[in-house]
Amino acid sequence: MVVIVDAAALWLAAHSPAVEAAAAASWPQVTAVTLVTPGADPARVGLAARLAAHLTTVRRGRPDPADAFITAADRPTPPEGWVRLPHLVTVVTPEPVDEIVWEILPHEQAQRWFGRRLGRRGFIESHLPALLRLRQEMRSGWLAYTPTGRALAEVLHGRELSTTFAHDHSRLVSRALRELAGAEARAAKTPWTAARIGHAGPVTTSGGVHQ
Numbered sequence: 001m002v003v004i005v006d007a008a009a010l011w012l013a014a015h016s017p018a019v020e021a022a023a024a025a026s027w028p029q030v031t032a033v034t035l036v037t038p039g040a041d042p043a044r045v046g047l048a049a050r051l052a053a054h055l056t057t058v059r060r061g062r063p064d065p066a067d068a069f070i071t072a073a074d075r076p077t078p079p080e081g082w083v084r085l086p087h088l089v090t091v092v093t094p095e096p097v098d099e100i101v102w103e104i105l106p107h108e109q110a111q112r113w114f115g116r117r118l119g120r121r122g123f124i125e126s127h128l129p130a131l132l133r134l135r136q137e138m139r140s141g142w143l144a145y146t147p148t149g150r151a152l153a154e155v156l157h158g159r160e161l162s163t164t165f166a167h168d169h170s171r172l173v174s175r176a177l178r179e180l181a182g183a184e185a186r187a188a189k190t191p192w193t194a195a196r197i198g199h200a201g202p203v204t205t206s207g208g209v210h211q
Contacts, residue, residue, distance in 0.1 A: 018104060019079045025068040031056050035072035035104075044073035044099065051089055051101045072102040083107050083118065086128055086163055088135055096139065098132045120167050123174075127166075130177050135161040137180060146183075148175045 021033045032052030036045050048071040055069040078084045085103045090096045110118055124131070134143075138161050143149025152172055156165065166173045 016079075018076050018082070021070050021104070022079055022082065025070055027068075030068045032068050033070045035070065035074075035076050037072075037074045040073055044101075047089065047091060047099060048073040048101045051087060051103075055103070070104050072104065074102070076102050076104055078104040081107055083110050083121070085110065085114075085121070086124060088131060088160070088162055090135075090160065096136075098135050100128055100132065114164075114167075120170055123170060124163050124166055127177060130180065131161065131163070131166060131173075133184075134173070134176055134180055143176065143180065146179055148172070148179045152176050 018035060021035055024030060024033050032049065032055075034045060034049040034052055052069045052071040055071070059069070072084075076084055082104050083106075085105070087101045087103060088098060089101050090098050107118075137143045138149070138153065138156065143152065152161075152169075155169060155172065159165070161173075
């Protein structure tokens, strides 16, 4: 695992990564912890570490801040009493590349922060690949040509699709996912239409990682 101490990264061996990461999160001066599985892609590990640092910044003002935020590039098995939450993030490389990064945190803390959203974790986890594709299509603008896509774009109001948004607007997102799946099925049968999905031109964004 990678432990961030006073902005310095320390690589530590762990026999039970999730359990030991949970303990490391309470160490003095630790601001972030990232789980690393054997053979993990270094680029994705770096992305997970950057998300942990990002969470430290954006959640700093909460009334019950965590000791440190714990992320993982690959789907983790959280220790007893903890939950895992996926995040959709975008890396600008120079064109956007969407990835899934995981967070683990105590169930009680997650319940205080996210409330009823925790009840829809199963829906989110079972649709993660499709949510990534939908995020890409919303950015390209292709779904703006469909009724559900237009409604989704209106509610997003320029924001990126996130798992938090999918929790809060699960019915609308479910309709959009069905619409996207139908469009992909039709495109597969008609090759010339495939180019219309996800290829609406280059996207210009700033920064390195976006949620």
